[in-house]
Amino acid sequence: MTELNVSAIVLAGGRSSRFKRDKALILWEGKPLIVRLVDMLKRMFGEIIVVTGDDRRYEDLLDVIVVDDLIKGKGPLGGIHAGLSSSSNDYNLILPCDMPLLNEKVISLLLDEIDGRSRIILPVVRGYVEPLVGIYHRDCIPFAEMLLRGGKLKVLGLVDFVPTKLIPENRVLEVDPNLTSFLNLNSPEDLKIATCGLIEEVIKEE
Numbered sequence: 652m653t654e655l656n657v658s659a660i661v662l663a664g665g666r667s668s669r670f671k672r673d674k675a676l677i678l679w680e681g682k683p684l685i686v687r688l689v690d691m692l693k694r695m696f697g698e699i700i701v702v703t704g705d706d707r708r709y710e711d712l713l714d715v716i717v718v719d720d721l722i723k724g725k726g727p728l729g730g731i732h733a734g735l736s737s738s739s740n741d742y743n744l745i746l747p748c749d750m751p752l753l754n755e756k757v758i759s760l761l762l763d764e765i766d767g768r769s770r771i772i773l774p775v776v777r778g779y780v781e782p783l784v785g786i787y788h789r790d791c792i793p794f795a796e797m798l799l800r801g802g803k804l805k806v807l808g809l810v811d812f813v814p815t816k817l818i819p820e821n822r823v824l825e826v827d828p829n830l831t832s833f834l835n836l837n838s839p840e841d842l843k844i845a846t847c848g849l850i851e852e853v854i855k856e857e
Contacts (some may be wrong), residue, residue, distance in 0.1 A: 656742075657762060658698040660734030661688060662727055662783065663709070665750040673708065675748040685748045689713055700737050702730040722799045727783055728806050732795040735787060739803070747783050749835050756821060756826035760818065761786050770813035770837070775820040776833045782806040784833065 663675040663685055675685035681691075685701065692699050694821070699715040702793045704724075709717045720729045731745055742765055744758060757774070764772045765786060772786035783806065794812040809815075823830070 654741060656740045656743060657696065657765070657786075658700060658740040658742075659692045659696040659736045659746065659793060660731070660787075661685065661692070661699070661701045661746050661748050662730040662734070663701050663703040664727070664730065675703075677749075679751045683712070684751060685709065686711045686712065687751065688746065688748060688753070689715055691753070691755065692746075695755070698739060700734050701748075702734045703736075722796070724741070725799050726804050728795060728804050728808075729735075729799060731787060731806065732792065735789050735792050735795070736776060738789060742791050743787050743789070745783060745785055745787050750784075751830060752831040752834055754827045754832045755857075757823070757832045760822065762827050764816060766816070768814055769809055769816040770842065771815040772818065773815065774818045774823045776823060776830055777821070780807065781833060804805060 659672055663673075676683045678684075679687055689699055689701070701709055701713060702710060702719065702720065703717055704720055716737060718733055721733045721736060722729050725732075727747075732746065735743055742763060746753070761774070761784075769786075770788040770790045774781050774784060776784075776804045787809075791809050791813055794809055798808050827833075
């Protein structure tokens, strides 16, 4: 793993239209998703930042830095912009809050790819670049703000402005053969699938 100081930034976007509630607070094995993720990240990072549309929701729940979007209502790109702007480190791991099966080995793979030149490091998953699980340098801040101000909200728009490294899918598969880390909970159906995935992983380990 790299010796560089790296912060972890968690994007907690708030209420989900499909879940009808805040996804970050959905219980997984008895704990809110956001609490489980932060607990894991504490084992690997000295600074953890949670970005939300309303930071008061998490003040009593988490003992980490909680910040609000600086430019409101702009989705994940707005969250990345706010998180990077609040970070005390140049390099930052970006993660969404709704990945209950995230494997620490995936995080280590991303960290190991920090090379001092690349400003964005992203994995390729199922043939596509995954923009919400990756390493982002603070050099991305002005470009993120430019995109936000221009109404261009695609996170991958940042790769047009800074050196970017893609981690081939075969390397991701080496640390997560079933790519279960990248299952997002976008609906109640996804929650059922994730639960089944957890059961299958336990059976394999036994």
